[in-house]
Each structure stands twice: as structure tokens, then as C-alpha cells.
Amino acid sequence: MQAPTPAALDAFWMPFTANRKFKRDPRFVTGAQGMHYTMSDGSQVLDGIAGLWCVNAGHRHPAISAALKQQIDTLDYASNFQLGHPAAFTLAERLADWAPADLNRVFFTNSGSESVDTALKIALAWHRARGDAGRYRLIGRARAYHGVGFGGISVAGIAKHRNAFGPLLNGVDHLPHTHDPKRNAFSRGEPLHGVEHADALEAICAVHDPATIAAVIVEPIAGSTGVLPPPVGYLTRLREICDRHGILLIFDEVITGFGRLGARFAADRFGVVPDLMATAKGLTNGAIPMGAVFVREAIHAGFMQGSEAGVEFAHGYTYSGHPLACAAALATLQVHQEEDLAGQCAAIAPYFEDVLHALRGEPAVADVRNLGLLGAVELSPFPGRPGVRAQAVERRCLEQGLLVRALGETIAVSPPLVVSRDQLAGLAETLRAALRHVD
Numbered sequence: 001m002q003a004p005t006p007a008a009l010d011a012f013w014m015p016f017t018a019n020r021k022f023k024r025d026p027r028f029v030t031g032a033q034g035m036h037y038t039m040s041d042g043s044q045v046l047d048g049i050a051g052l053w054c055v056n057a058g059h060r061h062p063a064i065s066a067a068l069k070q071q072i073d074t075l076d077y078a079s080n081f082q083l084g085h086p087a088a089f090t091l092a093e094r095l096a097d098w099a100p101a102d103l104n105r106v107f108f109t110n111s112g113s114e115s116v117d118t119a120l121k122i123a124l125a126w127h128r129a130r131g132d133a134g135r136y137r138l139i140g141r142a143r144a145y146h147g148v149g150f151g152g153i154s155v156a157g158i159a160k161h162r163n164a165f166g167p168l169l170n171g172v173d174h175l176p177h178t179h180d181p182k183r184n185a186f187s188r189g190e191p192l193h194g195v196e197h198a199d200a201l202e203a204i205c206a207v208h209d210p211a212t213i214a215a216v217i218v219e220p221i222a223g224s225t226g227v228l229p230p231p232v233g234y235l236t237r238l239r240e241i242c243d244r245h246g247i248l249l250i251f252d253e254v255i256t257g258f259g260r261l262g263a264r265f266a267a268d269r270f271g272v273v274p275d276l277m278a279t280a281k282g283l284t285n286g287a288i289p290m291g292a293v294f295v296r297e298a299i300h301a302g303f304m305q306g307s308e309a310g311v312e313f314a315h316g317y318t319y320s321g322h323p324l325a326c327a328a329a330l331a332t333l334q335v336h337q338e339e340d341l342a343g344q345c346a347a348i349a350p351y352f353e354d355v356l357h358a359l360r361g362e363p364a365v366a367d368v369r370n371l372g373l374l375g376a377v378e379l380s381p382f383p384g385r386p387g388v389r390a391q392a393v394e395r396r397c398l399e400q401g402l403l404v405r406a407l408g409e410t411i412a413v414s415p416p417l418v419v420s421r422d423q424l425a426g427l428a429e430t431l432r433a434a435l436r437h438v439d
């Protein structure tokens with residue numbers, strides 16, 4: 001395909017991008033296969049971030065591509081409003097089997113943002129359905145990212161994503177984040193210190209009256225604000241406090257779901273069962289948009305009351321359970337089962353940990369964090385120029401054939417789960433060279 005013309009460059013308002021900077025020096029991906037992107041100049045780039053934390057099985061997995069091709073020639077679209085197509089039901093059943101505990105009712109969306117907003121709405125509506133409409137507060141966390149819907153940005157903890165958009169949802173409060181480099185720098189896996197940050201939920205209850213709180217939402221590992229694994233015991237304690245006060249616990253597993261932590265979900269990895277689980281990304285291996293909210297059976301049952309003529313939950317999307325997305329997700333689940341992607345991730349994660357932590361001592365490296373195939377190298381910024389060093393490292397890596405992601409001062413690394421040891425070793429060496437080059 002031809003490179004975009006200047007008019008075409010102007011026309012596309014790119015998401016989460018410094019548009020003018022990008023368009024002065026654009027770079028284009030034209031193809032992908034397995035672990036690599038092909039760039040418009042023909043060069044190969046190792047995808048060190050699985051697209052955007054989504055291509056867990058590697059690019060263009062043949063089984064997923066074949067399923068999409070077959071589906072488009074069979075049923076292109078059918079609504080799931082008062083109608084249905086079988087694949088959506090089959091997929092829901094398979095996902096229910098795949099999910100932890102009794103998270104076995106599934107609501108389909110098209111993205112992580114929609115999954116988050118859907119989960120928040122289910123939580124609020126469930127309390128109301130059982131006659132407890134006084135529970136309207138939602139509790140998020142500082143340094144959380146939950147997508148870009150109004151619900152998601154309200155509970156998220158990133159000022160620059162929120163401050164242009166007015167007062168947002170009423171009745172939202174935030175837990176403190178758990179990032180504590182003074183005590184936990186260079187932790188391998190879950191940091192040892194910080195379980196007490198969960199007790200902030202008790203403090204919030206003391207301020208607001210717990211009987212007004214509907215739900216708490218957290219990413220089991222905060223991803224987009226720099227990969228922050230939870231302190232040992234933190235999620236268990238959050239669960240305990242929620243249970244004590246009748247508060248629902250929502251896990252945003254948009255990144256952590258589908259194998260990235262070496263288990264099917266973070267809930268499995270940490271042994272903590274939430275009441276609702278928001279997912280997307282890896283659900284279709286990134287091949288087509290889809291999200292899913294997993295709901296505990298008892299919560300779903302709370303909606304299935306009263307007259308059967310009425311819509312139980314006035315919510316849904318034109319493309320909820322789109323046939324193409326269902327085909328891709330069914331194929332992706334099959335790939336998970338046949339290739340044991342979570343097992344592959346668990347097997348290679350210790351090596352990933354070693355090569356990342358071997359970067360300690362390189363220029364400006366202030367911290368290294370990892371869990372599963374989710375890793376981060378945090379850098380000290382150039383004085384007075386926040387973020388510039390990490391962006392320069394990202395850029396240098398790309399020039400040298402490696403895609404990583406600068407998030408503030410942090411370089412995030414999250415390769416497809418099928419990455420080899422050689423590829424991980426190469427990734428770390430390219431990153432090492434970039435750190436030295438940029439210094």
C-alpha cells in the first residue's frame with residue numbers, strides 16, 4: 001500500500017498520539033507475522049508489546065485468521081437485541097468454563113472502555129435491583145487506567161485524562177496507588193511492601209459510610225501507568241474489606257486476562273475472585289475488537305426477576321457479540337487450549353524476569369518491575385524534561401528493530417506469550433544499547 005499523502009496524514013486525527021510530532025516524521029506498519037511487524041521500508045520489528053498488550057498468540061495466527069475468513073462468508077452481522085446467533089452463546093459458554101469460580105455470565109462489548117463502563121453499570125444496577133439504591137459510590141484508584149468512557153475516566157486516576165471533561169461521575173473516590181519505589185524498587189514479581197494500602201478502603205468507608213459504596217474497581221496490575229504489580233496480600237485484603245461491607249469488587253483484566261500473567265486471569269494468578277471482571281484485548285488476540293464482562297452467577301440472577309416481558313438490563317451495543325468477533329474469540333480460546341499460552345508464559349516468565357533485571361545498573365535505570373510477561377524499566381528523567389528520556393529510548397529501540405512503549409518515565413515490555421528465549425535476550429540487548437545510546 002502507498003504511504004499516506006499529506007492530505008491523508010492531515011485527515012486522520014490519531015488517538016493518544018502527539019499528532020503534529022508524529023506526522024512530521026511518520027512511521028508505518030504494513031504487515032505482521034508471528035512476533036514481528038513489517039515496516040513500510042521493509043524492515044522487521046520485534047513486537048515487544050504484543051500490539052497494545054493484546055496479540056498474545058502472536059500476529060496473524062492461522063487458526064484465528066481462518067475463523068475470521070470463514071465467518072465473513074457465512075454471517076456478516078446479526079444483532080443480539082431480541083434475536084441472536086449461535087456463536088455468541090457458544091462463546092459465552094466457553095468463556096464461562098474458562099473463567100474462575102462462578103464468573104459464568106458474560107456480557108459482550110467492543111472494547112476495554114466499554115467493558116469497564118458496562119461493569120460499573122451492572123454494579124450500580126444490581127444494588128438497585130435488590131432494593132439497595134443507596135449504594136451509588138464507585139471507588140477507583142490513583143494511577144489507574146480504565147479506558148476513556150466517562151465511567152472509566154471517573155474511576156481512573158490520571159489527571160490529564162480527566163481534567164478537560166468537567167465534573168465526571170458523582171460520588172467517586174480513589175484509593176491510593178501502590179507504587180513505592182523507596183521500599184520496593186527492583187522487586188521481582190509482587191513487591192513485599194504495601195499490603196496496608198488496601199486499608200485505605202476502610203478509611204474511605206469511614207468517610208462515606210460503606211452502605212453508600214457500590215463497587216471498587218482495580219486493575220490487578222496497573223498497566224498503562226507503568227506496570228505496577230500489587231503488593232503481596234493486597235488484592236486478598238481488598239477482597240476481605242469489600243466482603244465485610246457488601247461492596248462489589250471489579251477487576252479490570254483488560255491487560256491481565258488471557259494468559260499474560262502465566263494463568264488464565266489475574267484472578268487465578270492471585271487466587272482472588274472478583275464479582276465482575278472486565279476484559280477485552282487478548283479475547284480476540286487483537287484481531288478484531290471485542291470485550292467481555294464476566295459476572296458472578298448470583299449478580300446476574302439479581303437481574304432475572306420480575307416480569308419476563310421487560311428488558312432486565314437496559315444496556316448493550318449494536319456490536320455486542322458481533323459474529324466476526326465471536327469467531328475470532330472462539331478460535332483464540334481454542335489456540336489457548338491447544339498451545340497452552342498461559343503455560344508458555346509461566347514457563348518463560350522467570351527468564352524474562354532475569355533479562356529485564358539484568359538491566360539494573362544501566363544508565364538512568366531507577367527500577368525494574370515484572371510479573372508474567374508484563375515488565376517495566378523505569379528511568380530517571382532528564383532534569384526538567386519529564387518523559388523525554390523514555391520517549392527517546394522507545395524511538396531508538398524502534399530504529400534498531402524493537403517495539404517497546406514509553407509510558408511516562410517507564411519503558412513497558414509485554415511481548416506475545418509465544419516469545420522465545422532468544423527473542424527475549426535480543427529484546428533486552430536492544431533495550432540495553434538504547435539506554436546507553438540515549439544517555
Ligand code: PLP
Pocket residue numbers: 110111112113114116145146147148219223224252253254255280281
Ligand atoms: N482497561 C485497561 C486496564 C486498559 O489497559 C485499557 C487499554 O489499554 C482499557 C481498559 C481500555 O481498553 P480499550 O482501549 O480497548 O477501550
